[in-house]
Amino acid sequence: MKRILTAIVLISFVLALVYFDKPWTIALVAAAIAMLSALEYRKFAEAGGCPLPLWWVTFAIAAFFFATFYRPKDMITIISFVTLVLFSVSALKTKLECVLWETAAGLLMLVYIAYPLTLLPQILNEENGTALLIFLFLCVWSGDTAAMYVGKHFGKHKFAPRLSPNKTWEGAAASVVASCVFGMAMVLGGDWLTATGSSFTRLHTSEPWWAYLLLAVALNAAAQFGDLLESALKRGAGIKDSGTILPGHGGILDRIDALLVAAPVLWLVLVVKQAISPGSF
Template identity: 55%
Template sequence: MKRILTAVVLIAVVFALIFFGKLWMITLCAALVAELAAYEYLQLASVGAEVHGAKLRIPVWWMTLGTALAFVVTLPNFPVEAQLPVLSALTLALFAWNGFRAPLIQVLPDTAQGLFGLLYIAYPLTLVPLMWKQEDGPALLLFLMVCVWCGDIAALYIGKNFGKHKMAPRLSPGKTWEGAIASVLGSVIAGMAVVWISDVLTARGNLILHIAQPVWQSILLAIQLNIAAQAGDLLESAIKRGAGVKDSGTMLPGHGGILDRIDALLVAAPVLWYILLMKDYFGLGRF
């Protein structure tokens, strides 16, 4: 029951932000989620280091500041070129901090893990407000979220009840090929439902969910997003298994941690962004 209630509340909040929120609201909420996920990442990295007899030395203040700055430089007042210098400055700051405080053998691993945390968590979530403010941004984000969510639900229930062939037992013993196939189908069906609703609303003159691309492109996009989402789920499992824990945290009743809920999105969102860039570069039209 806790799992269902938590899911309902989270879905309601996301839908409200997509259709009724402002850019600053979406940016703030994405940044808050990133901060919480980054904190969980630090805990996982710390536990993983202890497993190997080391102590992680990534200061919380650095991760908090770095995650916040990742969102700040995406605001309209900042040029796109500001992102790389800020990331470089943060990396050098952590490098210097570890260089003078940590055992020499830990300088490189700790700095690398800190930088990875920003690239793995903060950067993908900065794409959420960036996509929302694109033309037809709300429809774009809804398509992304629905494909990720419904694929996950289909994989959970079909894999649990009918799954027999293990997909990646070293990373996630519960994942099966039956669940993976059901996940792809779930994303495609959900994505087509969004397209159908878009067509109905557009025919009535309501462009809130306007989707311009052909149906075949939407089907292909749903498949690509699902594959990316499943990869994101497995990769987060690899981090947790390396740390010897089941969940990334306990912030969400019935769901584990924040990182457990957004692991698929952390890979699917960049993949969607790259696809949009390629569509624009090759003149394949907009979403």
């Protein structure tokens, strides 16, 4: 029951935030989520004996979000700068056998956690941004929920036992189907609202339905892979859940692991689409 209530509150909050349609509010919330996730991520590095300095995590997340929101073209410069700061401090103050691992853990934190979350306000800024962002969330959420419940009740064939023993091929298949169903329901619903002359046109999409069906499959595959990646980090660190902040769900990182891979995949699709044929997706 706790899991369901927590999910309802979180989904309602995110959808309201997207509907408000202000990139700066998305950026602020994404930065807060990134900070909480980074604090949970520190446990993985700490378990390996090379913890990331708390001051650097705070500084790196804040600098990364500030720079990418106002000067997104300088993102690589910011990543290089904050990583070199960590490298320098580690070399001077950390035991030498931890210099490489601490610096690598810090760089991975930026690429794995901070970067994907900075993409959310940028996606919202794109044409059809509201529809794209809701489509992304629907594909991730519905797929995750279907995989959990179908895998739990009907799963018999293990999907990735080394990384996540509870995942099954039955759950993975159900996840793909759920992402396609809920994603297409949004697309077709948005087109129907537009066709009926509704004033609510934010869910309208410019591309054919089959393009979004393919996108739903790609986002679902990325989301399931993202779940496995976090499982690899947790199992490597000997940690069951990244945190306990969300009743019935574990930590923040446990809830956004799929999104952290799915969001960059959506952004890559948008970049390739614009490079091939400038315009909306």
